[in-house]
Amino acid sequence: MYSYSDFDEAFIRSRVAQFTQQVERRLDGSLTEDEFRPLRLMNGLYLQLHAYMLRVAIPYGTLNPGQMRQLAHIADAYDKGYGHFTTRQNIQFNWPKLPDVPAILTALADVEMHAIQTSGNTVRNVTADHFAGAAADEVEDPRPYAELLRQWSTDHPEFQFLPRKFKIAITGAEHDRAVIAAHDIGLRIVRNDKGEIGFQVLVGGGLGRTPMIGMVVREFLPVEDLLPYVEAVLSVYNTLGRRDNKYKARIKITLHETGKAEITRQVEERFAELRPLFGGNDQKLLEDIREAFAPPAYRNAPIDAYTAFHKADPVFRAWADTNLTAHKNDQYAIVTISVKEHGKTPGDATSAQMRVIADLAEKYGHGDIRISHEQNVILPHVHKSDLPAIHAALAQVGLGTANVGLISDIIACPGMDYCALATARSIPIAEEIAVRFKELDLEHEVGPLKIKISGCINACGHHHVGHIGILGLDRAGVENYQITLGGDGTEQAAIGEKMGPGFAYDQVVPAIERLVRAYLEIRSEPAETFLQTVRRAGLGPFKTALYETEGAQDAA
Amino acid sequence: MSRSFTPKVVTANRLREGDVVYLAADDRWTQFHHEAELIDDEAHAQLRLLFAAAQKLYVVGAYLADAKAGPNGPEPTHFREEFRTRGPSNYFHGKQADHAS
Ligand code: SF4
Numbered sequence: 001m002y003s004y005s006d007f008d009e010a011f012i013r014s015r016v017a018q019f020t021q022q023v024e025r026r027l028d029g030s031l032t033e034d035e036f037r038p039l040r041l042m043n044g045l046y047l048q049l050h051a052y053m054l055r056v057a058i059p060y061g062t063l064n065p066g067q068m069r070q071l072a073h074i075a076d077a078y079d080k081g082y083g084h085f086t087t088r089q090n091i092q093f094n095w096p097k098l099p100d101v102p103a104i105l106t107a108l109a110d111v112e113m114h115a116i117q118t119s120g121n122t123v124r125n126v127t128a129d130h131f132a133g134a135a136a137d138e139v140e141d142p143r144p145y146a147e148l149l150r151q152w153s154t155d156h157p158e159f160q161f162l163p164r165k166f167k168i169a170i171t172g173a174e175h176d177r178a179v180i181a182a183h184d185i186g187l188r189i190v191r192n193d194k195g196e197i198g199f200q201v202l203v204g205g206g207l208g209r210t211p212m213i214g215m216v217v218r219e220f221l222p223v224e225d226l227l228p229y230v231e232a233v234l235s236v237y238n239t240l241g242r243r244d245n246k247y248k249a250r251i252k253i254t255l256h257e258t259g260k261a262e263i264t265r266q267v268e269e270r271f272a273e274l275r276p277l278f279g280g281n282d283q284k285l286l287e288d289i290r291e292a293f294a295p296p297a298y299r300n301a302p303i304d305a306y307t308a309f310h311k312a313d314p315v316f317r318a319w320a321d322t323n324l325t326a327h328k329n330d331q332y333a334i335v336t337i338s339v340k341e342h343g344k345t346p347g348d349a350t351s352a353q354m355r356v357i358a359d360l361a362e363k364y365g366h367g368d369i370r371i372s373h374e375q376n377v378i379l380p381h382v383h384k385s386d387l388p389a390i391h392a393a394l395a396q397v398g399l400g401t402a403n404v405g406l407i408s409d410i411i412a413c414p415g416m417d418y419c420a421l422a423t424a425r426s427i428p429i430a431e432e433i434a435v436r437f438k439e440l441d442l443e444h445e446v447g448p449l450k451i452k453i454s455g456c457i458n459a460c461g462h463h464h465v466g467h468i469g470i471l472g473l474d475r476a477g478v479e480n481y482q483i484t485l486g487g488d489g490t491e492q493a494a495i496g497e498k499m500g501p502g503f504a505y506d507q508v509v510p511a512i513e514r515l516v517r518a519y520l521e522i523r524s525e526p527a528e529t530f531l532q533t534v535r536r537a538g539l540g541p542f543k544t545a546l547y548e549t550e551g552a553q554d555a556a
Numbered sequence: 557m558s559r560s561f562t563p564k565v566v567t568a569n570r571l572r573e574g575d576v577v578y579l580a581a582d583d584r585w586t587q588f589h590h591e592a593e594l595i596d597d598e599a600h601a602q603l604r605l606l607f608a609a610a611q612k613l614y615v616v617g618a619y620l621a622d623a624k625a626g627p628n629g630p631e632p633t634h635f636r637e638e639f640r641t642r643g644p645s646n647y648f649h650g651k652q653a654d655h656a657s
Pocket of ligand 1: 413414415416419420421422423454455456457458459460461
């Protein structure tokens with residue numbers, strides 16, 4: 001993976017030194033909170049409901065074992081022994097104390113990590129397919145481009161005060177695991193008729209208050225045009241984007257207010273100005289970056305032990321059948337480690353779990369670890385013969401749950417247990433749904449079903465693209481949950497449709513159960529997934545199941 | 557006392573630790589909601605908020621939160637404020653743990 005250059009190292013160290021002084025000046029009173037807030041946000045430090053929260057960037061979700069161990073160390077030394085993996089492939093610490101933050105940032109810098117641009121109206125952490133470089137269905141590894149974009153966007157002087165935050169996602173496969181259509185810019189690596197590599201470019205996707213699927217603005221953008229084109233998009237947005245109304249400031253609104261044709265014209269015009277200014281150094285840099293992402297030295301060994309174990313051990317088989325994905329090398333598998341044990345907080349890993357993951361990655365996984373936007377951890381390169389040992393080690397620390405892609409593999413944002421913006425809780429709803437379906441022992445029978453929960457309209461929990469989406473609201477001082485159906489975050493991206501009146505906190509789990517039972521009843525065959533059934537049968541039967549049960553519905 | 561005014565407490569987060577505190581009648585910042593000063597006059601509430609906002613070295617983000625009188629002192633009326641008196645529901649962390657004996 002990519003290692004910091006001297007330039008990166010010096011930059012990060014100088015930012016830590018700068019923020020250390022800013023914290024000192026805040027603590028001695030030379031800076032007021034109004035002066036300090038933007039400075040701390042530029043360094044990923046938020047003030048939440050019960051404490052500060054530090055959001056640490058994990059560029060395109062990639063970590064090495066040393067970095068994972070350092071996160072475990074930070075969790076133990078400065079927090080409460082755990083971290084929370086987020087839907088933007090980052091990690092958040094929920095309990096840092098302000099005077100400790102400079103030491104935490106130093107500890108991060110020691111392993112080439114930071115918290116810069118994890119907040120504020122800048123280009124945020126560039127996210128990517130968490131199976132990048134490993135997936136069997138990949139055209140090309142998207143990480144070198146993600147890294148190029150990271151370097152270009154970090155501290156870019158023109159883009160530190162955009163109208164609003166700006167999110168870029170990239171995938172190298174046809175099957176979209178990075179939800180690119182819900183990003184300000186979504187990039188999909190494609191091959192044209194001549195066999196050349198380029199990008200399909202989507203602009204203006206986003207969730208939140210006004211959910212929108214991105215529009216394709218270029219079917220094929222050559223590799224060498226990537227930076228000037230992205231810069232052109234940002235430059236036009238920086239000029240046209242609204243600064244008078246926070247809720248209308250994202251590029252998706254600019255796009256709709258200005259019109260796709262006009263925006264595209266302006267972007268192309270700006271691109272024509274910018275393109276000649278990129279003299280080829282970006283391509284030289286890209287070449288260097290590519291070398292850092294060379295595939296690992298795959299082992300060539302028999303996989304008989306795996307095949308035998310798979311046949312013999314039903315627990316291992318259940319795990320292998322849900323948590324493994326096809327690797328481009330057929331002796332290998334991609335392991336998704338579920339951070340979704342039933343009844344536990346989605347995406348929370350203890351320091352002990354982080355250390356086990358780091359050890360396994362080092363011993364069996366070519367030292368590569370990924371964080372997925374679905375709040376799980378990935379070992380992208382595992383030789384199949386090592387899978388039984390990995391499963392056994394994971395099972396011992398609560399990481400062996402066989403539920404990836406199933407109903408208990410829920411995305412949940414921190415909600416009102418932590419987040420100052422929340423209108424309701426999301427974590428306990430997720431915990432209770434998972435526990436209920438474990439009791440019923442139904443989730444393997446139900447099959448692929450993505451539930452996503454947000455604690456407010458900002459939609460960090462991606463509820464709009466959940467097959468079942470749950471949005472927590474405050475209705476007259478009481479938590480109330482709105483359910484949407486039919487959302488999809490893949491290449492067939494769709495925004496879920498609202499079902500009807502919301503449900504009280506204690507009515508959400510029974511409501512979800514009714515939806516799932518309705519699905520089991522009306523699916524044409526077991527192979528028809530929940531989402532396929534919703535698409536075929538429409539919302540009608542699900543609405544009936546949700547609302548025609550007396551006393552279950554709330555008046556909101 | 558104005559009839560339309562919902563009683564308030566002044567609350568904030570501590571600058572260094574980030575945890576939730578309430579302003580007491582004797583100008584102390586307390587970690588307990590029931591020790592807060594319950595303010596039932598709008599003008600007085602604004603004065604107390606100004607006082608709180610001036611404590612720049614001690615607290616951040618002071619605001620007025622709705623509250624009501626209870627047997628042991630003021631109680632929150634909204635669930636958000638109730639969570640702030642306790643801590644998160646997924647772990648025994650925050651105030652509920654700090655004050656467990
Ligand atoms: S969706 Fe709302 S409650 Fe959830 S993390 Fe985002 S801002 Fe907070």
